[in-house]
Amino acid sequence: MRKWIIAVLSVTLCLLLCVGTVNFLVDPLMHYRILPPRFTFVAYAYDYINPGVAKNADYDAVLVGTSLAENADMDVYENAFGCNIIKMIYPGGTTRNYALILDTVFQNHSPDMILWTIDEALFNQDGSAYSHEMPEYLYDEKPLNDISYLLNLTVFYNYTFKDTALSLIGRSNRPVLRGDVWSRTQKFGREEVMKKQSSDLENAPEENKSDDWYIANVEDNLQTHILPLLREHPDTQFYFFFPPKCVTYWRAALHDGLFDAKFYAMRYVIQTLLAYDNARVFFYADRMEWTTDFDLYKDNIHFTQSVNNAMGEAMAKGESELTQEDYEAALDACARIMRQAAEESR
């Protein structure tokens, strides 16, 4: 009986050690080292690869954002800005998610630039918690916590074994750090956009909410997660850019009585950010050539790679940058044309 117990415990420990060792050596989530370029990078597990990339990759700048930045072509951005840029995406993330990854970035590097896709909805939501359960063991500096990564069957099968094996036989996907993950699977166009409109639009419009509807959350997000980054890293240039949303988004905002509140929140954010010398704000939400072209959208807000790339190139040239003197007029004009376009799109 003792032999049975010893055999079970020792063989179990050996098997666990084997899996842990293989996971450590292959390190598919790049927690310890960057993978060679020919290996696929894990797609759709950004929470898990971002910290490893932040720590171990070689870069001068970072592009962070929600899913709105997901399909940006980093070759285009790098050509435009003339430096190495990596992409750190948190689809559906809160400001707390971004603060976490940027803390990791700054702990390991001194980037010259942070390019940040600002979805105005990001500031309107509660930023006190992460958007979903995060693998904090990959973000902290506690080596003992790595056990959750090393003794992990899902990592072992899906990433260490499957993805690595696929890469070795030349069937890897283009690395998600750089490429377009939507073009093969997502459809764009009016039909797609209209399919995803809420059935609530058929009901009577809601009462207009007060301008400061979102302000408590906006202030909290700024004070807790964004402004400390600007203050603590004065040598890093932050590029905040507001992407274009389809007119259907603004139509829904009008219907829900939130149009004025959203523009008020944007105004507040921009005004606060422009007070910092290391913050630059770029505004593309008023680009009618994009916002009214349904072929560029797959839903109310997600646009094609061409739009993303165009914004990158425009930013590098300083186009559509806002200043303390002109941001109010720009927002007023945008609100006017978006309201009109939204009403015309009914």
Next chain:
Amino acid sequence: MLFNSYEFVFMLLPITLAVWYALNHFRQYAAAKTALVVSSLIFYAYFHVSYLPILLGSIIVNFLLGRFLLSERAQKARKAAAAVGVLLNLGVLGYFKYFDFFLENVNRVFRTDISLLGIALPLGISFFTFQQLSYVIDCYKQTVPRYSLLDYALFVCFFPQLVAGPIVLHSEMAPQFADPARKKFSPELFGKGLTGFAFGLAKKVLIADALGVLVQNGFASVSALSALQAWITMLAYTLQIYFDFSGYCDMACGIGHMFGVELPINFDSPYKALNIVDFWKRWHKTLTRFFTRYLYIPLGGNRKGQARTYLNIFIVFLVSGVWHGAGWTFILWGALHGLANIFCRAFRTPLEKLPKAVNWLLCFAFLNGTWVFFRADSISQAWTLLGRLFAGGTNINQTLVAAMETNIIYNVLSNLSIPDTTAVYALLLVTGSLLLAVLCKNTQQRVADWKPNVRSFIVVTILLTLSVLSLAGVSTFLYFDF
């Protein structure tokens, strides 16, 4: 701390076992018990140190009360002291578990706006309160020997059963901790314990957690579920709660065995039951035992005529519903089980004439329906889900499809180009779990039949390895359109 965590499996459990047997080997019995108590308190306080004073306070107060009830000078005041003891325990439980629920209903009925206190519920308070209630009542009946504070503390906070049962009696625990034969390392008991722990961990991590993904997704969007997904959600929860709770109890019993201690069995293949009366003799047996001994029998049991018997049964199940949670869904769940129990007793003869398969189906259908109330956030959500069972449609929502992305079995099915992979996976998981629950031996039967041979070595090693490797996964989510 949880049994299914690295800290427990690699640190607390092996260290505590080593210290326990080492100190007992050198005949330092008091030190060994003290180490076990300290270890149990560390286990309890690991996530919330703030709960520790509540547990310690409860132990000390109940111990002193018990001592008073057993003393000579308490003769005239025994009844009052016992009443105080019962009220104090129930009062503490009531405050932490039910006070906000009480305020919510006051606000609803009287249209007031009293702020809720947001009272955090101390881990395991329902369990250790009931354990100590049984002790206090037995002290009143003077059927209890005088324990030392150390022995009493060990009975209450022995970590395998501290946070989720089984609800143990002092009379079944204290003698085991006092038995010198149990302080020696027993390879047979340890082997059985390791086996029970492996099966329990696998039930929790490999089966219950997998079912939990289906359940969570289903309940997150109840009103939009297709009939297929509604059925999957309902069945998955019925199975999840069984594998989760019984898995935990299997681990508890397994750990107990590793320490040379036998904990009472809490589950005996409850989904094999042919009626609700039979079900409650198999499900959470120690709770049934507690209620029978300390509520049903004092109310009169079945000694005061049929009508009174049925009333007593209904009261017991109503209280059971309240014990399970502070919400109308739990109360309704308890009431429904009470009514079903009465129905089964009242119509026992005609029901027994039905084929076993029909009885099983009726019982299982009832359990599924009532578990929906147990899990739902509200009674209306429960009705919505039950209504969706007949709504038609077979689509699976995108949230669940996205959640499957890193699931290994799902990926294997997907690579085989099986159409509607998510639905196939869900149906296989639910069907497989159901067959395990209904047709196979349960863990305690396997442990009882355990032999240290090659087959058991392979099974236990694989289960332990896969379970530990599944303690952490990779969670996926549907992108929000931000």
